[in-house]
Amino acid sequence: MDTRxxxxxxxxxxxxxxxxxxSFGQEFIVLAAWDGWTALxxxxxxxxxxxxxxxxxxxxxxxxxxxxxxxxxxxxAHIPVIFLTxxxxxxxxxxxxxxxxxxxxTKPFNLPVVQARVRTxxxxxxxxRQLAQQNLQLLExxxxxxxxxxxxxxxxxxxxAVILGFIQLMLRDKMEPSKIFLEQMEKAxxxxxxxxxGSLDVYRIEQGVYAYHPTRVNLIHLLxxxxxxxxxxxxxxxxxxxxxxxxxxxxxxxxxxxxxxGYSMLANLLDNAMEATxxxxxxxxxxxxxxxxxxxxLANPEMVPEVIRDxxxxxxxxxxxxxxxxxxxxxxxLIARLxxxxxxxxxxxxxxxxxxxxxxxLD
Numbered sequence: 001m002d003t004r005x006x007x008x009x010x011x012x013x014x015x016x017x018x019x020x021x022x023s024f025g026q027e028f029i030v031l032a033a034w035d036g037w038t039a040l041x042x043x044x045x046x047x048x049x050x051x052x053x054x055x056x057x058x059x060x061x062x063x064x065x066x067x068x069x070x071x072x073x074x075x076x077a078h079i080p081v082i083f084l085t086x087x088x089x090x091x092x093x094x095x096x097x098x099x100x101x102x103x104x105x106t107k108p109f110n111l112p113v114v115q116a117r118v119r120t121x122x123x124x125x126x127x128x129r130q131l132a133q134q135n136l137q138l139l140e141x142x143x144x145x146x147x148x149x150x151x152x153x154x155x156x157x158x159x160x161a162v163i164l165g166f167i168q169l170m171l172r173d174k175m176e177p178s179k180i181f182l183e184q185m186e187k188a189x190x191x192x193x194x195x196x197x198g199s200l201d202v203y204r205i206e207q208g209v210y211a212y213h214p215t216r217v218n219l220i221h222l223l224x225x226x227x228x229x230x231x232x233x234x235x236x237x238x239x240x241x242x243x244x245x246x247x248x249x250x251x252x253x254x255x256x257x258x259x260x261x262g263y264s265m266l267a268n269l270l271d272n273a274m275e276a277t278x279x280x281x282x283x284x285x286x287x288x289x290x291x292x293x294x295x296x297x298l299a300n301p302e303m304v305p306e307v308i309r310d311x312x313x314x315x316x317x318x319x320x321x322x323x324x325x326x327x328x329x330x331x332x333x334l335i336a337r338l339x340x341x342x343x344x345x346x347x348x349x350x351x352x353x354x355x356x357x358x359x360x361x362l363d
Contacts, residue, residue: 036058273300293361
């Protein structure tokens with residue numbers, strides 16, 4: 001694809017157009033229009049011109065009117081216009097600049113001067129675009145930080161309440177801290193630490209600055225841990241978790257990954273599947289291995305609502321969950337892709353919803 005900037009030359013004198021085309025043909029994709037109406041049409045074509053060289057004296061619609069219409073249209077108002085005209089009166093120059101032109105050159109033109117003015121204006125265009133992009137990135141970074149902090153603060157309330165509850169119980173009843181109490185408080189504290197680290201990791205992965213240090217991870221052991229820690233919650237919500245039997249040995253289920261991120265990926269997807277499963281329903285987990293990939297499928301009997309079906313993995317998309325942050329499936333796929341794999345989703349009335357993780361297998 002030709003990435004050169006685009007220059008639109010508007011002049012009813014074909015000789016002038018040919019000279020300018022030849023002059024700028026190496027640096028720019030040169031477009032031509034020989035009247036005002038064509039110029040307005042070409043200015044809206046995608047991709048749009050980066051700069052317009054505009055004659056004033058043209059039949060029908062003159063250059064001043066063309067410039068006025070360009071600057072009054074939101075689609076074309078951002079395109080710099082340089083007048084190139086035989087009108088030498090300073091009043092015309094002032095009129096052109098007041099209409100929004102960035103420069104005003106007179107004919108007969110000095111070609112090196114025209115080239116220098118066009119290059120200067122294009123450098124300004126590039127700088128403006130870079131600044132605009134940097135501003136967008138800064139705003140997006142700030143928004144991500146604010147949203148992740150909000151989610152983290154919200155999710156930290158639950159384990160923090162456990163810690164404070166045990167402390168208040170011991171203080172109120174003048175109890176010595178028991179081993180059970182201390183273990184539960186430690187577990188809640190570690191859960192909070194995982195949440196904080198997980199939120200920061202998602203942010204760093206998004207920004208492309210995450211320091212990734214993979215090790216050899218056994219997915220069967222990791223999945224056992226995730227499932228084991230959710231059995232009580234599953235019983236509380238009257239949901240069954242069913243692990244289907246493996247047809248081959250666990251030595252075939254190693255991946256190159258970070259264990260904590262892998263835990264977060266599996267936990268988010270299992271939590272999501274459990275929340276979507278009605279009381280009395282079952283979440284079924286199946287693992288398999290091909291020559292290249294390890295596949296983990298989590299199935300639940302409910303269809304994904306149509307309103308979010310096409311945005312299932314998008315950030316902050318949630319539906320019908322009172323405490324849903326909408327970041328679970330998004331962060332899970334982000335992590336899977338960091339590991340060199342991916343996550344897909346299928347949903348229909350017959351099979352319900354199946355979310356499949358695909359990760360490169362280690363021999």
